[in-house]
Amino acid sequence: MMNHTAFIKRFCWTILLIPFFISCNSEGKNTSIQLAFQDVPESASILLQELSSEQSAIDTLEVDAQNTRAKFSVKIKIPTYYTIRSKGGEIITLLVHPKDKIIIRAESPKFENWTLEGSEDSEKIRQLSTNLKNTIRQIDSLNNVLISFIDNKNINNIRVLIEMSYNRIIKEQRDSTIQFIKNHLGSMVSLYALYQQYPNSNFVLDRKEDITWFEKSDSALYKKYISSSYVQMLHANVTEIKDQLRKAEISSMVSGLGATAPQIELPDPNGNTVKLSSLRGKYVLIDFWAAWCSPCREENPNLVATYEKYASRGFEIFQVSLDRNKKQWLDGIAEDGLGRWKHGCDLKYWDTPVAIEYNVEEIPANFLIDPEGTIIAKNLRGEALPKKLEEIFANAK
Numbered sequence: 001m002m003n004h005t006a007f008i009k010r011f012c013w014t015i016l017l018i019p020f021f022i023s024c025n026s027e028g029k030n031t032s033i034q035l036a037f038q039d040v041p042e043s044a045s046i047l048l049q050e051l052s053s054e055q056s057a058i059d060t061l062e063v064d065a066q067n068t069r070a071k072f073s074v075k076i077k078i079p080t081y082y083t084i085r086s087k088g089g090e091i092i093t094l095l096v097h098p099k100d101k102i103i104i105r106a107e108s109p110k111f112e113n114w115t116l117e118g119s120e121d122s123e124k125i126r127q128l129s130t131n132l133k134n135t136i137r138q139i140d141s142l143n144n145v146l147i148s149f150i151d152n153k154n155i156n157n158i159r160v161l162i163e164m165s166y167n168r169i170i171k172e173q174r175d176s177t178i179q180f181i182k183n184h185l186g187s188m189v190s191l192y193a194l195y196q197q198y199p200n201s202n203f204v205l206d207r208k209e210d211i212t213w214f215e216k217s218d219s220a221l222y223k224k225y226i227s228s229s230y231v232q233m234l235h236a237n238v239t240e241i242k243d244q245l246r247k248a249e250i251s252s253m254v255s256g257l258g259a260t261a262p263q264i265e266l267p268d269p270n271g272n273t274v275k276l277s278s279l280r281g282k283y284v285l286i287d288f289w290a291a292w293c294s295p296c297r298e299e300n301p302n303l304v305a306t307y308e309k310y311a312s313r314g315f316e317i318f319q320v321s322l323d324r325n326k327k328q329w330l331d332g333i334a335e336d337g338l339g340r341w342k343h344g345c346d347l348k349y350w351d352t353p354v355a356i357e358y359n360v361e362e363i364p365a366n367f368l369i370d371p372e373g374t375i376i377a378k379n380l381r382g383e384a385l386p387k388k389l390e391e392i393f394a395n396a397k
Contacts, residue, residue: 028075028076028077028078028098029075029076029077029098029099030073030074030075030099031073031074031075031076031096031097031098031099031100031101031102032071032072032073032074032100032101032102033048033071033072033073033074033082033084033094033096033100033102033104034069034070034071034072034101034102034103034104035061035063035069035070035071035072035084035104035105035106036068036069036103036104036105036106037063037068037069037105037106037107037108037109038068038105038106038107038108039065039068039107039108040063040064040065040067040068040108040109041065041108042064042065043062043063043064043065044062044063044064044086044087044089044109045060045061045062045086045087046060046061046062046063046070046084046085046086046109047059047060047084047085047086048060048061048072048074048082048083048084049082049083049084049085050080050081050082051080051081051082051083051093052229058072058074058082059072059074063109072084074096076096076097076098077098077227078098078225078227078228079095079096079097079098079121079188079225079228080095080096081093081094081095081096081188081192081230082094082096084104084111085111086109086110086111088110089108089109089110089111090110090111090112090114092104092111092114092116093122093125093129093192094119094122094125095119095121095122095124095125095188095189095192096119096122097119097121100118100119101118102116102117102118102119102122103116103117103118104116121187121188121189124180124184124189125189125192128177128180128192128193128196131173131176132173132196132198132204135169135170135172135173136198136199138169139166139169139170139198142162142165142166142169145158145162146158146159146162173204174204174205174210177193177196177204177205178205178210178213180193181193181194181213181216181217185216185217185220186220186221186224188221188225188228188230188231190217190220190221191217191221191230191231191234193205194213194214194217194234207241208241208245211238211241211242211245214234214237214238214241215238215242217234218231218234218235218238221234222234222235247356247357257375257376257377257378258374258375258376259374259375260372260373260374260375261276261286261367261369261373261374261375262354262357262358263275263276263277264276264286264318264320264344264354265344266320266344266345266346266354267344267345267346268342268343268344269329269330269333269343274318274342274343274344276318276373277373279316279318279342280371280372280373281314281371282314282315282316282371283310283314283315283316283368283369283370283371283389283392284315284316284317284318284368284369285303285315285316285317285318285366285367285368285380285385286318286320286358286366286367286368286369287303287317287318287319287320287364287365287366288319288320288322288355288358288360288363288364288365288366289319289320289321289322289363289364290321290322290323290329290332290363291321291323291325291328291329291331291332291333292323292328293322293363293364295363295364296363296364297332297336299364299381299382300336300337300338301336302381302382302383302385302386303317303338303385304336304337304338305386306385306386306389307340307341309386309389310386310389310393311340311341313393314371314393315389316341316342317341317342318341318342318343318344319338319341319342319343319344320344320345320352320354320355321343321344321345322345322349322350322352322355322363323345323347323349324347324348324349325347326345326347329345329347364381365378365379366378366379366380366381366385368380368385368388
């Protein structure tokens, strides 16, 4: 079942957007939510809350044996998520539109066997939740079967069959969720589908594999409901996911060989921008270092000797500094005699985007790229670098 608290934690994460929740519905059209109970065994408080990062209470109404009906009234401008609950009862999630006149009927304030009319989107949310509940029941049944056979001599075969059934059930839930989103692009009800999760906090949709549906929903909703805090946060979430995926992709690329080295654009000691792409046609060592890094300074004489031997044969060095003090950086270049090759530094220390893109977690670190910009070797230190270059240029003859 969709846990509305998890929905908020996963969805309403950006503190900067909280003001939207506070102000977006301060004025709007009258909307009503009526409650009718068959029986109220004991007095109960019914709480109406707006789904937001603050879970702010909108109103509380009392019902008892003599007063089995209640009515909430709110003013909204755009579709808004609410929950209705009582102590110990089921939580009902609603997607309310301006001018809706919603009627909820239930056996008691615990909302057993409740029905709803007057809100098409709220009914769709109910259907989504019911579908997920059924999936969870199937998963629980499989777990119980596995437990019952735990001492069986064929347990390994049984486990394989159960895992196959489990994977099928999970796939069916994912497919039905995606189909629901396809059918409701442009509707705020799609947000609920995007963020459904299982009791173990795993989400039905994977943010990497299913990013397409987050993007499609964001694109459709952002044009239509740009003032909605829910949509604003979906947009921010999609931007964050895409950025993380991009960084992960680059990190994966540079962690192996055969990938194209990401572009580097940094100011050189004179303040001019130097680009890695300007060195195409040469074998280039991208060397991450810093003047404050003792192992880097110890490695620099090897770089100097290697450069003197191979520079005339098509070898270049592009040193990327993680210094944060320009004088210290320039002094390091001068003291170690590194002035013959390319240098770049944005003085952002470990926060430099270049180091993050190249997944550099310690220095010294280096990447050797070929004339086409492909990474062909990593972390060549000491004799490893000239040995690799000798091999390269010997084969080039």
